[in-house]
Amino acid sequence: MTQKKPWTERLLETLPADRLLLRLLLESFHEHRWKYLAAVGAMIMVAASTALSAWMMGEIIDTLNTPEDRRRVLMVGLGVALIFAFKGIAFYAQAVLMARAGNRIVAQKQMQLYQRMLMQGVAFFNTNESSDLLLKVTQSAQAARRAIDTIVTGFIRDLLTLIGLVAVMFYQQPFLSMVSLIVGPAALFGLQKILKSVRAIMAQEMAGLGEIIKVVQETSTGARVVKAFGLEPRMAGRMNTAVREVEKRANRMVQLEAATMPLLDVITGLAIASIVILSAVNIFGQAPGTPGQLMSFVTAFLMAYEPAKRLSRMRVIIESSMVGIKMMYDLLDQPMTMVEDPAAVQLKDGPGAVRLEDVHFAYNEQTAVVNGVTADFPAGKTTALVGPSGGGKSTLLNLILRLYDPDTGRVLIDGQDIAKATFASLRSKIAFVGQDTFLFSATVMDNLRLARPDATEDEVIEAAKIAHAHEFIEKLPNGYQTQIGENGSFLSGGQRQRLSIARAVLRRAPILLLDEATSALDSHSEVLVRDALARITEGVTTIVIAHRLSTVMNADCICYVEAGQILEQGSVEELLARGGRFKALHDVQFGGGQAMTGS
Structure with a gap:
């Protein structure tokens, strides 16, 4: 070679x-x-x-x-x-x-x-x-x-x-x-x-x-x-x-x-x-x-x-x-890896229904990550993606965000192909919280206002309260005007994550994507944030990735994703009754016992 x-x-x-x-x-x-x-x-x-x-x-x-x-x-x-x-x-x-x-x-x-x-x-x-x-x-x-x-x-x-x-x-x-x-x-x-x-x-x-x-x-x-x-x-x-x-x-x-x-x-x-x-x-x-x-x-x-x-x-x-x-x-002169359609149009307002139609995608020509996924994520409902690491869950969120385009198939929001929509209108419809939280080297207020620059100070504070971030922000040397360092280096992992969630709250988008949003939180903070997420996901199309099933037991629908395919889909009760892969994962995490929804 x-x-x-x-x-x-x-x-x-x-x-x-x-x-x-x-x-x-x-x-x-x-x-x-x-x-x-x-x-x-x-x-x-x-x-x-x-x-x-x-x-x-x-x-x-x-x-x-x-x-x-x-x-x-x-x-x-x-x-x-x-x-x-x-x-x-x-x-x-x-x-x-x-x-x-x-x-x-x-x-x-x-x-x-x-x-x-x-x-x-x-x-x-x-x-x-x-x-x-x-x-x-x-x-x-x-x-x-x-x-x-x-x-x-x-x-x-x-x-x-x-x-x-x-x-x-x-x-x-x-x-x-x-x-x-x-x-x-x-x-x-x-x-x-x-x-x-x-x-x-x-x-x-x-x-x-x-x-x-x-x-x-x-x-x-x-x-x-x-x-x-x-x-x-x-x-x-x-x-x-x-x-x-x-x-x-x-x-x-x-x-x-x-x-x-x-x-x-x-x-x-x-x-x-x-x-x-x-x-x-x-x-x-x-x-x-x-x-x-x-x-x-x-x-x-x-x-x-x-x-x-x-x-x-x-x-x-x-x-x-x-x-x-x-x-x-x-x-x-490097070719563009993502190009807005010359005839792109604004996404029309709608409830935020998301649909994947026979989507195939590979990061390179040899390894397929998504294999013919067709799925509906109902407007105003919470859908959880669970399954082993490397199964393609985060890739599905990336395709909905249009960070990548499918090799074949379509991603639709309210029946509109996002490949034909302007980037600005697409981004305005979606709020995102990832497991790798990123914050800019600026003040707390500046970081939160990135989600909505025209937000008032009261709206920013309300979003922080919903994300249970207001209390620790108030204790910072200069409160909301405190400089937090490069990527929030002056804050703990849990604090950075809560700021990221507050930023998503302030966005007020009809679609909310959560990729392991509670992964950096301790047990106490996780309970608080779960309560906050329960509030902000009401009436919002929410797609959440979670490895800990305890965080998604209240989801309206759960999709078990493995090897780039949705192998099982339904409510918690339906999937447990089916006795398939989700049931096996559930038994591993809960010791074989039945978990209470709403816990």
Whole structure:
């Protein structure tokens, strides 16, 4: 069996780099064209003033040789002052305009990436690790900006500056300028050798950063498991390996980027030495020119070193940025795992009757989780799903929530196919409490109001009272305005669960889905919450998953689910009288005795 390639290597093979870069430039320039055009204008001014300053150096030298010409001295001095002032203003304008355009691009790309993630279905998050997503959102937009800035400044400011300075050189000393052109081809040959390693090393560095994020996330969310099983050395080892790999790749990148500088230094030094020697002799009858011309030429040559160096490193920077750009478009171009029908309509108001029609579903092509389920969940009644773990109970709730679509079959609410309904209208019909309670890092009040943002404070408090959460909330340092930490980390499991139930109460939806809603509660809290659920489920279509039969003995109907099928269905009394699988489960949990309904 061939080993699966790392995601960074697969990413490098997906799309041609040049096409991605062109796509990025077209998208960015179209929207920010006025900022970039203004910045380009400022760069042209910078390039022109740089070339003029080199040319003026010859005028300065020649003027110093004729100090008696006061008018010329004054004009040259004023010209130098104006050129440098003009250059400073243009450079400031270029820097500000480029920064604003770049910052806007980063913000827009990060929002595009995040919105794309929000539009995806749950299946997307099952196949993409959160550390990879975090890396793509945070790093790839910065890489896009870095590539754009490098291309704009390189091809406009640096290239025009270099052209202007070379023009000054040829104007002042044509022969010596021809000699200096040896530098360019020699530098490019050395640069091509460096570029071959840049992209692969950058991809490996990104993979290392992803591993660092993953280790930190797992340490944070799994702190109790790490401590309970003494996994600190193991986690420290993983982090140490990841950090060292990133360090090694970063050092290699620095070496490659830095290699362009001594390469140019050596070649430029040899060129300058040759020019100095050649300028002192008469070759082919060519006089070396006036001191001013020679000084202007040397100044232009030395000033050309910096833009030439930046241009030589431009390819290195772009190549290193391409990994991040590919990561960005890899996420933006991923097919949607859940799409709203283009002709979607609002679900009409109704009592909340739910029906599954011959539903089949598999998370992957090999393992079927739901096999031809047809079932009715009557409006205003409570239906319990019981049975062994892995039987498909939670999957049925996921299909009703439309977190996934059935492979075949339909899910109907009040006779309407939810696949043809808008997401907003579907979600408004359903309240959900899962066994894995999730709370946001905000106040208690903010977390509860997520269910219904327009709820009044009195309505929030009433919902908390129904869920038996009001008492412990009042004892918090700031009551309902208390910050509860990431995923409610400052609260106990039972308290988090009761807040989740209060949130569902506040929702006031006609359909209530409960997936092991009392699993995190102690016996006392469970009794309280069961009483609360009995109140809020009156007249509400309730579908509840429970492994403890004591929590669902009052259900109007019970469905025994196993191997993706509903094998038995009926009231408690009917199922017990039938003596099937539900009866066997009942006898195991209640020791063979008859449980009292309503207990």
